[in-house]
Amino acid sequence: MSFSTALESLYPPARLLREPAQLAPYESDALTAFRSRPRAVVLPESSDEVIETVRLCHLHDVPFVARGSGTSLSGGSLPIADGIVIALNRLNRILRLDPDARIAVVEPGVVNLHVTHAAAPYGLYYAPDPSSQPICTIGGNVAFNSGGAHCLKYGMTANHVLGIKAVLPNGAVIELGGESLEPVGPDLTGFFVGSEGLFGIALEITLRLLPRPEQVRTVLASYHSLAAAGDAVAAVVASGLLPAALEIMDKLAIEAAEMSVNAGYPRGAAAVLIVELEGEAGSVDAEFARLQQVMEQTGADEVRLAEDDAARARIWKGRKGAFSAVGRLSPDYIVQDGVVPRSRLGETLARIDELSATYDIRVANVFHAGDGNLHPLILYDGRKPGELERAEELAGEILTLCIDAGGSITGEHGVGMEKRAYMPRMFTPVDLDVMRELRWAVDPDELANRGKMLPGDSPEGSSASRHPHPLERQGIISRV
Amino acid sequence: MSAIRNIISATTIEEVQAAVSMIGPPLLARGGGTKPALSQADGVGTLDLSGLRGISEYDPGEYTFTAYAGTPLAVVRHALAEHGQYLPFDPPLADAGATLGGTIAAGVSGAGRMRYGGVRDFLIGVRFVDGQGRLVRGGGKVVKNAAGFDLPKLMTGSLGRLGVLVEVSFKVFPAPAAYATVAATLPTMAEAARMVQQLAAAPVDWEALDIAPAPKGATLWARLGGLKQALPPRVARVQELLEDSRLLTPAEDEALWRRINALDFGNAADMLVKAALTARDIPALDAALAAAGAVRHYSAAGNLAWIAWPGSAHDLDRLLAGQRLPGLTLRGAAAFPLVGRRPAAAFLQPVKQTLDPAGRFPAFEQDAD
Structure with a gap:
């Protein structure tokens, strides 16, 4: 039985998508600069169907990509041209x-x-x-x-x-x-x-x-410079408090958020800092008093406490909607996810600012300051020749900055297909060999999400994983 | 590198690589030797890492540090305390000389894991020497990092059988300025188990929630930590939740948690075993253990059991397996340290085969490789 016939016997036509119009929504995820059309998309409704599908892929040597809502910013669910997509949205119990x-x-x-x-x-x-x-x-x-x-x-x-x-x-x-x-x-x-x-x-x-924490205190402070906001983070950290969140948005991100969701951020501020304390009521009250003392010393232009849940929700709406809000400022953007040691935030942001000027490409900054996790949003217009390439080059320079500062190329978005070329800058050849061997030990044919995370992997769309790898040569693993 | 009988001492990463690359019996790393069932076995050589020590990087403003694997926990505790920080998972056997590497390889956390999580949740980076003598790095030195496979997680609880940890990076947190512990008596262990479950679901930031059998019924210890001025009303509230309870003095609080950290349960001749469970498993397990004359202590709202077992490893293995609970022997005669429910071999074996194809470290199981 061919692979296609096997899929047909497993899925009713409504859950086996093969027409170009049906496949189109699955060609890309939130990393919109890349797309690839899979040979089919299946919509399993049970674990057993997923298991059976994976077994069929294994039997017929067909690569597969699992997909949820397709929100990956690193191209994690980008399909493979001769493979299938296993869309898991119906396994939602x-x-x-x-x-x-x-x-x-x-x-x-x-x-x-x-x-x-x-x-x-x-x-x-x-x-x-x-x-x-x-x-x-x-x-x-x-x-x-x-x-x-x-x-x-x-x-x-x-x-x-x-x-x-x-x-x-x-x-x-x-x-x-x-x-x-x-x-x-x-x-x-x-x-x-x-x-x-x-x-x-x-x-x-x-x-x-x-x-659920008994008490939450959310503070929004505005600063006349990004560096001042960064210093405030250092002060909070040094105070011995452990906020649940420490977030910074820069001028461009603030403007975008204001235009989009009207979060009530102070207009004209160069940066806002969101600090959130949460926990037991008794603890949070005492910690908040401490936080107020600390914040008074940070030279904030304005410090605002969210008076109620609605005000708190509004602050977070602006922050969490920042990516899509920035999208309104520009036809296209790349989100970066590098991490630097907290103490290197200031110099890294200054350097990003310089790079932005050099490349003549706008960069908005929204980031998890407490974690040193940057999210520069690199704004470009994909219709202008060469602009995507310039934006990607700038993105690469930012990742290099993060690695050089002793950080990471990704804090939370994953490597995906987008950042795998940067893995060798963060890990040694031996580190990468070991990761590759671990992958091969579990998946010698590279069927599962081929072309993601590991550099030098078979490019998506090809099935060039047929060469024997070191473990195979040593006789440790063999193909069925 | 010096070798006396079956003991090789390594004080540098290169020496660890050289030792692993030699031809000889399989090796098990030993730091402080506080968990002998994990560092000794018949026909196995010892790789002594107590000399591979020292904190290599520590910037309190980053909430991270990096140290060599043989660094004693007590040294780390002291260095962190100078800056008001701590390893919140309360790594056990600190006073007895346990090291960072041994804590990770054993995958053990103490009563303090209740607050923010265990050793797996605070380890952010590792360097280890695999069975082929290769120096491998996973994770990093920053608190947040999603690049590559999470090798720090894999090495947590790897029992010295996937590689020799040589350098490790941790996330740390600001330490509570003060602590307070309330002790309560409950009529039975079953009721104590129900009570810790209820307390854990309350919006209270517990530092620890432990229970243990008492001569009459059970004792429950609830520990809070935080700013000193906030503690009295928080303690009063806990005492409202717990009838028949008493606030320990600061000296009693410190001594109690030091004793629990020392895992000083039962007799020296007993096996000392960790088991993972939930509070719901406690009534049945505790009754079976009591019948066998074992000493028991449960931490983290009933998620972590310490068992001092007077019988044979075989009998405890069967008892735990019967209740589908996984266990780990830290002390006492055990050819293989895992008891009870075992990890998924279909995933673990390919990993073991990759990192240690020649068996330079012992197997996880009899006949496994």
Whole structure:
């Protein structure tokens, strides 16, 4: 039976997409500069269908890309031309929510924010909050170890995943971790998280839920310079407080957010700093008094406390809507995700400013200052010849700055297809060999999300993974 | 590098690479030797890393530090405390001489993991020597990083069987300025387990929530940390939640958590085993362990059990497996340290095969490789 026939027997026509018009929405994700048309898209409705599909791909040597809502900013769900897309949006059930054990077991297509909605009646919530949380899915969050605005205190997705049931690229189904907060033996659950789909597809994910903080205090401070806002972050950190979030937006990002969602940010400010404290009421009150003392010394033009939930929501609406708001300023943009040590933020931002002038390309800055995680938004017009190339070159220079400062090329968006060329600048050839060998040990034919994360991988669209690799030559692995 | 009988001491990364590249019996790294079941086994050579020590980078403003794997926890604790910071997961056996590398390789966290998470959640970067003698880096030195496979997670709990950790980077947090512990007595362990579950769901920032059997019923210890001026009303609120409770003195608080950190449970001859579970598993497990005469202590709202087991490894393995709970032997005779429910071999074996194809480190399981 051919691969096509096998898919036809597995899926009714409405869930097996092959017409160009049907495939078009799947050609790209949030990294819109790249697109590729898959040979088919399947819409499984059960774990068993996903497992069967992966087994068929393995049998017929067809590469596959798993996809949730397609919000990856690194091209993580970009299809492969001769492969298929396994779209997981219909696997959107919360299988179990156990308020006593404070866990939720969910399918990969469950939207991030829906977990929190389901947990809310029990006074619980799911902490990781990427800006795309109203649409992005848990499966994608797991694959790319997504972050959010509250990582400083709560960590990334990996810190909130307790267990995973997954199908490996060879069709084997495994269960990692469990319901306990505590792992035993190698932390394979944590190792699977952030593997960018290279280890297969998560089918059921056990998430840790936290009690909703009793009290939240959100402060918005405005500064006459980006450097002053950066110094304020250093002062807050040095004070011994542990804010849940420390976010900065620069002038261009503020203007965009104001135009788009009217968040009420001070007009004309060169930078705004958002500081959020949360926890037990008694603690937060005492910490807030301390924070006020610290902020008074930072030379802020204005310090504003969100008086109620509505005011707090408005501040965050501006921040979380910043990417799409900046999109209004420019036909196209690239979002970067580099990380620098916190103490290098100031000089890095100054250097980005210089580069922006040199390249004559506008850069808006929105970033998780507490984590040193930058999100320069590089604005360009793809219709103007050469502008995309210049924007990409500028993006590359920014990544180089981050690596040179001792940081990382990605804090939370993942490497995807976008940044894999920069992996050799961050890791040694040996480091990359080991990562490649680990991938080959699990997926010798590079069927799962081929062309992502690892540099020098077979380019998407080709099936050039047929050369024997070192493990094969050593006789450690063999092809079926 | 010096070799005395079956012990090789390495004080540099190059010496670790050379030791791993030699022909000889499989090696297990040893730091402080506080978890002997993980650093000793029959027919296995010891790679002593206690000399590969020292903090190489620490900038308090970054909330991160990097140190060699053989650095004792006590040295790190002291260096961090000078800047009001700490490793919030309260790594066990600090006073006994446990090291960073051993803590990671064992994958152990203490009672303080309740607040912000365990060793897996604070380890941000590793350098290790794999079974082929290659120096491999994973993760980084910044608090947030999603580039490449998460090798720091893989090495957490790797039990010395995937590679030898040589240098590690951690995220740290500002330490609470003051602590307070409330102790309560409950009629049974089942009720204590239910109570920690309830308390953990309350919007209270618990530093620790531990329970253990007492001569009559069970004792529950709830620890808070934070700004000193905020503690009295927070303690009063906890005491409202817990009938029949008492606020410990600061000296009692310190001594109690030091004792729990020392894992000083049972007799020296007992096996000391960690098990992962949830509060719901406690009534059945605790009854079975009590019947066998084991000493028990449960941390992190019933997610982490410490068991001092007087019987054979085989019997404990069966007991835990019967309840589908995974366990790890830290002390006592054990040919293979994992007991109870085992990790997914379909994923772990290819990983082991890749990093240690020639078996320079022992297997996870009998007949596994």
